[in-house]
Amino acid sequence: MPQLSVIASRPSVLSYAGQRNGEMREMARHTMWLAGVIMGSMVFGIAAAPEQIIADRRAGFKHMGENFKAMKEAIDSGGDVAPLAVRAAEIADWAKRIPTMFPPGSDSGGGTHAKPDIWTDRAGFDQHASELQQAAAKLEQAAASGNKDAFAAQWRATGQVCGGCHKTYRYRIS
Numbered sequence: 215m216p217q218l219s220v221i222a223s224r225p226s227v228l229s230y231a232g233q234r235n236g237e238m239r240e241m242a243r244h245t246m247w248l249a250g251v252i253m254g255s256m257v258f259g260i261a262a263a264p265e266q267i268i269a270d271r272r273a274g275f276k277h278m279g280e281n282f283k284a285m286k287e288a289i290d291s292g293g294d295v296a297p298l299a300v301r302a303a304e305i306a307d308w309a310k311r312i313p314t315m316f317p318p319g320s321d322s323g324g325g326t327h328a329k330p331d332i333w334t335d336r337a338g339f340d341q342h343a344s345e346l347q348q349a350a351a352k353l354e355q356a357a358a359s360g361n362k363d364a365f366a367a368q369w370r371a372t373g374q375v376c377g378g379c380h381k382t383y384r385y386r387i388s
């Protein structure tokens with residue numbers, strides 16, 4: 215069951231939870247989000263309605279955008295970066311799921327901004343998702359190291375990967 219491997223492959227996420235008290239609450243929130251994504255995949259595995267998968271993937275990207283923005287705020291305010299490892303791990307998890315979230319037939323409806331190029335150049339699209347996964351894994355390491363400069367540099371590098379994929383595969387969101 216590939217969905218469950220998402221949790222199994224992230225023992226590091228769980229180990230971060232022990233670091234600080236406040237993080238336990240954070241972790242609970244993240245774990246619930248992850249459980250929601252997993253249950254969502256099981257549901258559309260049966261129903262496979264394009265509107266459902268479009269809604270789910272847009273929610274996943276939106277959540278990633280929030281994680282990414284929270285990191286920017288920490289960078290700008292000079293805050294502690296170690297707690298952001300959990301968010302970086304979430305981005306890596308989501309990046310791994312991206313290729314599965316664009317099945318044939320989910321190219322229109324539901325307010326999607328996906329460009330047809332995703333389906334005509336699948337290898338290129340999946341390559342961008344893979345690059346994001348690698349960038350986010352490095353971001354997780356940088357956060358865990360507590361080194362603010364390294365984290366900020368890797369955050370910018372990761373942002374380039376976001377922009378690179380959007381340029382080719384996503385219509386502008388106005």
Ligand code: HEC
Pocket residue numbers: 268271272273275276278279282305312325326327328329339340342343346372373375376377379380383384387
């Ligand atoms: C592999 C390509 C790819 C990468 C990498 C990628 N995105 Fe996206 N993103 C998309 C596509 C395609 C959509 C449009 C999905 C849709 O509308 O169905 C999207 C949509 C979004 C949305 C809008 C969600 C909504 O409300 O509809 C946000 C926000 C977003 N991405 C943020 C990010 C951030 C932040 C990163 C980097 C950390 C990132 N994306 C990396 C392809 C990518």
